Each structure stands twice: as structure tokens, then as C-alpha cells.
Amino acid sequence: xxxxxxxxxxxxxxxxxxxxxxxxxxxxxxxxxxxxxxxxxxxxxxxxxxxxxxxxxxxxxxxxxxxxxxxxxxxxxxxxxxxxxxxxxxxxxxxxxxxxxxxxxxxxxxxxxxxxxxxxxxxxxxxxxxxxxxxxxxxxxxxxxxxxxxxxxxxxxxxxxxxxxxxxxxxx
Numbered sequence: 001x002x003x004x005x006x007x008x009x010x011x012x013x014x015x016x017x018x019x020x021x022x023x024x025x026x027x028x029x030x031x032x033x034x035x036x037x038x039x040x041x042x043x044x045x046x047x048x049x050x051x052x053x054x055x056x057x058x059x060x061x062x063x064x065x066x067x068x069x070x071x072x073x074x075x076x077x078x079x080x081x082x083x084x085x086x087x088x089x090x091x092x093x094x095x096x097x098x099x100x101x102x103x104x105x106x107x108x109x110x111x112x113x114x115x116x117x118x119x120x121x122x123x124x125x126x127x128x129x130x131x132x133x134x135x136x137x138x139x140x141x142x143x144x145x146x147x148x149x150x151x152x153x154x155x156x157x158x159x160x161x162x163x164x165x166x167x168x169x170x171x172x
Contacts, residue, residue: 009090009095010158013159015088016088016160020081020084021084021088025166027081029085030150032077033147033150036072036075037071039070040067047128047136051133057127058127061120068136075106075113082103085159085160089159095153098152098153098157105145109139109146113139116139119131
């Protein structure tokens with residue numbers, strides 16, 4: 001395959017290969033990632049409350065468990081759309097390598113949360129899981145690093161973002 005010029009490669013990365021990924025300039029992946037991010041961050045908050053308060057420990061431990069489950073389901077959905085966006089980026093580019101790192105970190109995060117979910121499921125939800133909490137903290141830290149790379153893909157490299165000519169319409 002011939003190597004694309006930078007302008008052609010950027011044009012390719014801005015346009016989805018399928019309408020399922022979202023229309024030009026408005027991909028679905030960034031919208032969908034708010035589900036797992038919100039659920040997982042809330043699960044960490046619930047874990048902190050469960051570990052700090054014996055009065056409502058069971059309620060918040062169970063809440064953290066279900067929030068992690070919701071996050072896992074949301075992450076699988078977001079990953080499907082993220083993969084469509086990744087496949088629009090030409091191979092061999094910095095943007096593609098950044099996308100691969102972003103995806104690898106996200107898959108690691110999902111695996112950590114799945115392990116934590118299984119661990120919590122096995123021990124019941126009567127009390128907070130310190131091991132599950134530590135896994136969640138590690139996963140959220142990795143998720144933050146991955147989110148930074150996702151931001152770099154969109155805001156620095158312009159992946160799936162409308163061209164500057166299109167953006168200028170908002171400033172006329």
C-alpha cells in the first residue's frame with residue numbers, strides 16, 4: 001500500500017469508515033465513554049464511603065459493585081465505537097500508535113474492573129472490598145492516563161474532529 005501524505009492521512013482519520021461510528025465531526029465514542037468513566041469514578045467514591053462508614057457499609061459496597069458492572073457494560077459499548085474510530089486512522093502514524101496505546105490502556109482498565117467485579121461477586125456485598133478498592137484505584141489512574149491520550153487524539157491530532165475550515169463556520 002502506498003504511504004499517504006500527511007494531509008490525506010489526516011483527512012482519512014477525520015472521516016468515519018461507517019456511519020455507525022457517528023457522523024463527520026461528531027463521533028459516538030467520546031459520548032459513550034462518559035458512561036464507564038462516570039460509573040467507575042462513582043464506584044470509587046462509594047468504596048470510600050463504604051470503607052469509612054460502618055453504618056451504611058453494605059449499601060455503598062453494593063452500590064460500588066453495581067456501578068462497576070454498569071461501567072463494564074458501558075466500556076464494551078464505547079470500545080466498539082472506539083475501534084471504529086481507530087480503524088479510520090492510517091497505520092504507521094503517530095496518531096495510530098497513540099490510538100493503540102489508548103486502546104491497550106482501556107482494555108487493561110476493563111480487565112482490572114472485571115477482576116474486581118468478580119472478586120466482589122465472590123465475596124458478596126455485605127462489606128467493602130479493600131482489594132477491590134485498590135484494583136479500582138489502579139484502574140482509575142490508568143483510565144486517567146488513557147483519557148489524556150484520547151484527548152491528544154482528538155484535540156492535538158484532530159482524529160474524528162471536523163476540519164478547521166468547517167470549524168470556522170462557528171466564528172463568522
